[in-house]
Amino acid sequence: MSIIRQDPTTREWVIIAAERNRRPHEHPRPVRTGSQPPDTGFCPFCPGHEASTPDEVLRVPDSGGTGWAVRVISNKFPALGVGGGLERREPGPLFREMDGVGTHEVVIETPSHERSLPLMTDREVAHVLRAYQARYRSLRRDPRLKYIIIFKNHGEAAGTSLAHPHSQLVATPVPPMLLRRKYEVAVAHYDDTGRCLYCDIAEEERKAKSRVVLETDRFLVFHPFASRVPFETWITPKRHQPSFGQVSEEDLRELAPVLRRTLRALYDRLGDPDFNYIIHSAPAEDENKDYYLWHIQILPRLTTIAGFELGSGIYVSTMRPEDSAAVIRDHEQATAVQGSA
Amino acid sequence: MSIIRQDPTTREWVIIAAERNRRPHEHPRPVRTGSQPPDTGFCPFCPGHEASTPDEVLRVPDSGGTGWAVRVISNKFPALGVGGGLERREPGPLFREMDGVGTHEVVIETPSHERSLPLMTDREVAHVLRAYQARYRSLRRDPRLKYIIIFKNHGEAAGTSLAHPHSQLVATPVPPMLLRRKYEVAVAHYDDTGRCLYCDIAEEERKAKSRVVLETDRFLVFHPFASRVPFETWITPKRHQPSFGQVSEEDLRELAPVLRRTLRALYDRLGDPDFNYIIHSAPAEDENKDYYLWHIQILPRLTTIAGFELGSGIYVSTMRPEDSAAVIRDHEQATAVQGSA
Numbered sequence: 001m002s003i004i005r006q007d008p009t010t011r012e013w014v015i016i017a018a019e020r021n022r023r024p025h026e027h028p029r030p031v032r033t034g035s036q037p038p039d040t041g042f043c044p045f046c047p048g049h050e051a052s053t054p055d056e057v058l059r060v061p062d063s064g065g066t067g068w069a070v071r072v073i074s075n076k077f078p079a080l081g082v083g084g085g086l087e088r089r090e091p092g093p094l095f096r097e098m099d100g101v102g103t104h105e106v107v108i109e110t111p112s113h114e115r116s117l118p119l120m121t122d123r124e125v126a127h128v129l130r131a132y133q134a135r136y137r138s139l140r141r142d143p144r145l146k147y148i149i150i151f152k153n154h155g156e157a158a159g160t161s162l163a164h165p166h167s168q169l170v171a172t173p174v175p176p177m178l179l180r181r182k183y184e185v186a187v188a189h190y191d192d193t194g195r196c197l198y199c200d201i202a203e204e205e206r207k208a209k210s211r212v213v214l215e216t217d218r219f220l221v222f223h224p225f226a227s228r229v230p231f232e233t234w235i236t237p238k239r240h241q242p243s244f245g246q247v248s249e250e251d252l253r254e255l256a257p258v259l260r261r262t263l264r265a266l267y268d269r270l271g272d273p274d275f276n277y278i279i280h281s282a283p284a285e286d287e288n289k290d291y292y293l294w295h296i297q298i299l300p301r302l303t304t305i306a307g308f309e310l311g312s313g314i315y316v317s318t319m320r321p322e323d324s325a326a327v328i329r330d331h332e333q334a335t336a337v338q339g340s341a
Numbered sequence: 342m343s344i345i346r347q348d349p350t351t352r353e354w355v356i357i358a359a360e361r362n363r364r365p366h367e368h369p370r371p372v373r374t375g376s377q378p379p380d381t382g383f384c385p386f387c388p389g390h391e392a393s394t395p396d397e398v399l400r401v402p403d404s405g406g407t408g409w410a411v412r413v414i415s416n417k418f419p420a421l422g423v424g425g426g427l428e429r430r431e432p433g434p435l436f437r438e439m440d441g442v443g444t445h446e447v448v449i450e451t452p453s454h455e456r457s458l459p460l461m462t463d464r465e466v467a468h469v470l471r472a473y474q475a476r477y478r479s480l481r482r483d484p485r486l487k488y489i490i491i492f493k494n495h496g497e498a499a500g501t502s503l504a505h506p507h508s509q510l511v512a513t514p515v516p517p518m519l520l521r522r523k524y525e526v527a528v529a530h531y532d533d534t535g536r537c538l539y540c541d542i543a544e545e546e547r548k549a550k551s552r553v554v555l556e557t558d559r560f561l562v563f564h565p566f567a568s569r570v571p572f573e574t575w576i577t578p579k580r581h582q583p584s585f586g587q588v589s590e591e592d593l594r595e596l597a598p599v600l601r602r603t604l605r606a607l608y609d610r611l612g613d614p615d616f617n618y619i620i621h622s623a624p625a626e627d628e629n630k631d632y633y634l635w636h637i638q639i640l641p642r643l644t645t646i647a648g649f650e651l652g653s654g655i656y657v658s659t660m661r662p663e664d665s666a667a668v669i670r671d672h673e674q675a676t677a678v679q680g681s682a
Contacts, residue, residue: 007567008542009523014567014659018664035606049399050667079649079657091546095566150649161646167576170649182350197435201349204433225436226346278652284616297652305646306500306639307492308420308511309621313519316356318422323359 001083002100004174009025012177015100017079045071047111047165057105058134060127069124070131071108072169077169078104086144098173101144107131107167116154116165118258118267126256128167132279133252135169140284145171147179147283150244155274157301175283182280186291198293202236211321213265213328218251219258223325229303229314231324233262233269233295242282244294245337259296263331266300269331274301344443345515353518356441371444385417386505388452398446399475401468410465411472411511413450419445420511425486427514438516440605442485448472448508457495458601459608466598470507473620474593476510481625486512488520488624491585496615508634516624523621527632532653539634544676552662554606559592560599564666569656570644572611572665574603576637583623585635598645600637602673607641610672615642624661 002017044052049066054074062069086100091097109117109128117125139148152167153159175183189197205211205222213233214221221235235258241247247255250284266273276299282292309315385393388409394413403410425440432438448456450469458466462514473491480489493508494500516524530538546552546563554574555562562576575620576599582588588596617640623633650656 005567007565007569009526009538010519011526012567012657017657017659018659018661063416071457092549092566094542094545095549100574120500125517142575147653149649149653151652153647157645159645166516168649170653170654176653178351178652181518181654184351185350196546197350201435204435208433208436211586215451223432223437224348225438226348228348228355276648276651278648299651304498304500306494307619308490308509310617310640311492311518311519311523311621312488312511314356314513314517316358318358320357320359 002078002080002194004100006096008094008096010177013172013174015079017077017100034288043113043162043164044076045106045108045162046113048135053106055095058131058133061150062111062127068111069127070110072131072135073106073108075104075106075168080104080172081164101173101181103139103145103171104168105135105169107150107166107169109137109167111165117152118263118272121262122257122260125260125303129247129256129259132169133245133247139169139171140245140287142171142241144173145284146175147172147282149176150279152275152277154276155272155301157274157304158276161273165303179283183283183286184291196240196290196293198236198239198283198295202238202293211325213325213332214258214262217260218254221258221262223321223328225321227317227319227321227324229299229301229317230319231266231273231298231300231302231328232317232321233266233298233328235262235298236257236293237295238288240290241294242289242292243284243287244279244281245287247294264299265328265331266298268335269327270300272303273298276301343420345421345439345441349435349437350520354513354515354606356420358418358441361602384454384503386412386447386449386503386507387454394447399472401472403452403468407599409452410468412450413476414443414447414449416447416509416570421445421513422502424456428636429442431628431657442514444480444486446476446510448476448491448510450506450508453636456507458493459604459613461601463598463601466601467593468587470593470600473508473510474586474588477622480510480512481584481586481628483512485514486625487516487597488513489622490517491615491620493618495526495617496613496642498615498645501615511629520621520624524633526622526628531632535579537631537634539577539636540581541623543634554658554666554673555599555603557599559595562599562603564662565671566662568658568660569664570640570658571660572607572614572639572643572669573658573662574607574639574669576600576603576639577634578636581631583630583633583637584625584628585620585622586628588635603639606669606672607639609676610668611641616640617642 002015004013004015006013054076056073058072059068060070080100080102084101087095087100136148148171150169174328186197202220211223220238278297281294343356345356346352347354395417397414399413400409401411421441421443425442429439430439477489489512491510526540543561553563561579566577619638622635
């Protein structure tokens with residue numbers, strides 16, 4: 001079982017997921033949130049190998065021969081698990097820890113080993129989003145879980161452990177510090193103005209235009225004013241919607257092509273870049289408040305996070321978001337991408 | 342000139358250092374805080390090539406034939422520079438930016454292209470520390486600079502741009518969010534207890550012993566309770582000393598072998614791992630307060646920071662610090678490392 005410890009200098013939580021039976025003298029074997037274990041040639045996510053994965057949690061059926069479009073399974077090397085309690089322990093003054101309670105699931109996005117999200121059809125992407133949402137809504141009901149994060153790692157620099165296209169869901173018993181920070185700022189804005197900060201940001205980006213790469217009826221896609229990496233991209237709903245769990249079927253049918261086209265433009269223009277994306281959402285207990293807006297943050301991993309970023313928390317980007325957005329807009333025009341059914 | 346922009350969702354600052362004359366359609370060329378430009382075979386840091394580096398800021402002389410033991414130069418691709426003013430601009434509601442004022446220097450640690458810090462003598466390491474401190478003390482006097490961070494990237498996974506052993510100093514006009522956070526927590530502890538948080542942590546680690554890897558008269562070396570990566574290592578002074586600028590010559594003569602042995606143990610045990618280290622120090626204006634303790638944080642880069650960490654701020658480590666510390670202690674005993682003069 002993993003443990004969660006609090007850093008007394010920042011009050012942030014760190015998960016320590018050491019495997020019980022691994023001898024301490026071995027080099028750490030990475031947990032499968034981001035890692036590079038050796039490529040054995042056998043893919044546990046491919047069709048026909050279902051028995052080699054941990055318990056299946058959800059299956060989105062498909063009319064094709066493989067029987068499934070999307071599978072959600074428990075992570076074989078989870079950062080957090082179902083055993084344990086929520087009470088904090090204090091092994092020493094200043095040292096606080098608790099059991100690694102939570103969940104860690106893997107969303108196998110497609111039966112195809114090769115065809116990642118940017119190359120899928122809109123229908124296939126919609127299947128993935130529905131799977132995300134079904135699991136999100138299910139986990140949201142567990143009162144021990146304070147925050148649910150859905151994320152994708154694509155490529156080695158982004159920490160991919162397996163090539164077969166997949167995403168992950170982790171539910172944590174403590175709100176992450178980054179969320180606390182974003183929430184604090186969002187609540188302060190609401191107190192000052194009576195409005196949702198993210199809705200205001202999206203509106204300002206729409207008006208400014210220089211960083212917008214795509215706009216549809218329900219969604220806005222832009223490169224944020226203070227992008228931390230070149231081609232950082234956000235997808236936000238245009239109407240107030242705090243939680244990803246609240247996305248309707250109609251919203252989702254429009255979100256699928258928006259996500260696909262956004263990823264496809266990066267794929268084409270940057271040559272299948274390694275990237276992460278994260279779906280940020282209001283904590284379960286705050287879903288009906290006015291403060292927050294769920295959004296998808298895409299981070300291409302073209303450069304390495306190094307000592308300056310790790311030591312200060314200040315990112316250094318080598319491209320203005322106005323310029324990266326212009327690159328993508330030009331590309332979209334040049335290729336006149338048609339949505340695929 | 343670079344610009345510094347504030348992310349309206351977190352109020353943290355991001356540096357955008359786009360090169361003026363680079364065409365926007367080119368892939369971003371990384372700023373040399375952490376990047377992997379192509380290896381041309383020519384090393385600008387090697388002796389004889391001094392004319393190919395930007396202005397020299399400091400030289401530590403050596404009695405050997407090369408004439409220098411350490412050189413400090415301006416960074417050729419700086420994240421921050423001397424031009425510009427401190428006033429914030431607001432290109433739009435919610436969008437705040439300022440000129441990228443600050444400094445960015447490179448410390449060339451040795452004339453030797455191959456022999457990195459873990460393989461140096463204590464005397465050579467002491468030269469490097471003196472150079473760090475001389476620049477730190479000089480920059481500290483500039484009232485525009487709110488924070489000075491000294492860091493080292495070693496190896497590609499840690500974001501090294503050049504192989505020749507080097508570190509960097511960056512001085513920023515805004516306090517980084519990470520520092521604000523650490524400071525906030527340290528001040529609260531002081532208000533509660535009347536004591537310096539870091540001094541208390543070091544004392545608790547000394548008593549616990551299970552995570553200590555080395556102790557000398559003036560310094561303690563341990564793997565923190567909530568280590569975010571396997572083999573994360575901190576070096577702290579044992580006496581209250583808020584700023585790295587306050588380290589005395591006697592302290593420094595003891596710190597050099599401590600740093601060398603600590604890095605050497607990681608080098609030997611983990612096979613020359615890629616790593617970052619950061620020297621954290623009290624902000625210039627708070628150097629005489631009781632809240633903070635300068636410390637060196639060493640982060641081996643054995644695993645990749647991925648979507649979960651980027652999205653939540655929660656690190657996942659695959660090794661308990663008690664186990665990693667035991668590995669290093671066993672190694673130290675087995676090799677009975679002797680300090681070299």
